[in-house]
Amino acid sequence: MATLMLRIRIEEKTFPGDDGQRRTIFCPLSLDIADGQVCVLTGPSGVGKSTLLSIVSGVDDEFSGSVSGRALPVGMLFQTPRLLPWLTALRNIELAVPGHAPDAARWLAAVGLKGHEQDYPQRLSGGMARRVALARALAVEPALLLLDEPFASLDQATAQAMRRLLQDSFAKRRPTTLLVTHDLASASSLGDRVIVLEGSPARIVRDVEISRRDEAGSARFRLGNSTQ
């Protein structure tokens, strides 16, 4: 059995609402993710999936509770690409992996953007910019990988190619992964576990472990224990 690694214990997370009142996002929420597990987070828009990723990544520390066992380095595909617009696509990746310039070029090619090394983000389409950001997240060879809608704004063929790239990356390096998506096909093809968040404050309403495909080729699902 895999060692328990990432422990997320959020007692409360609030945001200032438009009416001046604070809106509670989580109260409480706890989640354990095993080392190397690919955990797919899904649920309605605005429920707090991206907020949960930010908390897990460490960039959002304005909550009560704790996240322990966060492995380094962390690779993250944010909701928006967050590419520095004054640097070329290649430099954006290189900065995350200083001293490993060839790796940066290799990852850019892996996401299908060979030939776009010297392009500035403004010249890239939304889907291309997301792929550069995905290349950056993978280039750091993350022990913890956080992906927010990695297939958004991608056409079907590119999304399929990116799914294969991620599958390959998961198989080779086994990073502990939290992947936010609305795409259930991705959830079942990539995830070891699917967690559904719902409500306000958000709670886990489904926690499903997916056994890898058996010899007969059909996926087997097992309902795990909901932690809430």
Next chain:
Amino acid sequence: MTEVSAITTNIQRWQSAAALLAMVLTWQIAASIAADRLFPGPVQVVSVLLHEAVRGELLYHLGISLARVAASLGAAILIGAVLGYAAGRSRRADVWMRPWIVLLLNMPALITVILIYIWLGLADTALVLAVALNKIPNVVVTIREGAGRLDKDFAEMAELYRFGRAAMLRYVVLPQLAPFFLVSLRNGLALTWKIVLLAELLGRSNGVGFQLQVYFQNFDVTHILAYAISFGVVMLAIEYGLLVPLERHLLTWRR
């Protein structure tokens, strides 16, 4: 550049040249009508300018004034940027600095120059300090504006990917502040050289300001205009030879 925009740019250049020529012609005609030694024409002024340039006198004083402008502006931008960044990032720093900034922003340059000369003596250090003091508050206000608008998303990304302080400053913070630095530099140049000339006139024995004072005492308008034009030409050269290429280089990614 498209063919249409290239043609438009060419037309604009010709229009600017024509406007300049019209101005010089008007000046020459007015000077001919006035026929007074206190209102020399452009030909007379340019011939004095060339004579002074060949003699070396003009270049010597121009060089000294420019060095003072560079030192004052450099100091003002360096100090102003640090203070402005602090004010933009920290509410407490902003509250502490605000009264000082308002006071210095509204202090006439003449008063600062006179006081610093009295306290520190008639020296170049005093001149540079006085001019810088006049410019620092403007830089603080401009950079504070930029520092207050730094993108939180980029900072989070840089933190996540462990950029380190140097890379964070070089690749995340400074590029966002670049347009604000350009504004400070451009406005600073316009303001600084005027105050440098004033300070030279009041308490130095060289530089363009000092020369202007000498020619003022002699009512030598031709020399005064020659020095004024030479300084104007240098400022134009700095704008188009330095600032515009710098701006183009820093903002390449926007095109």
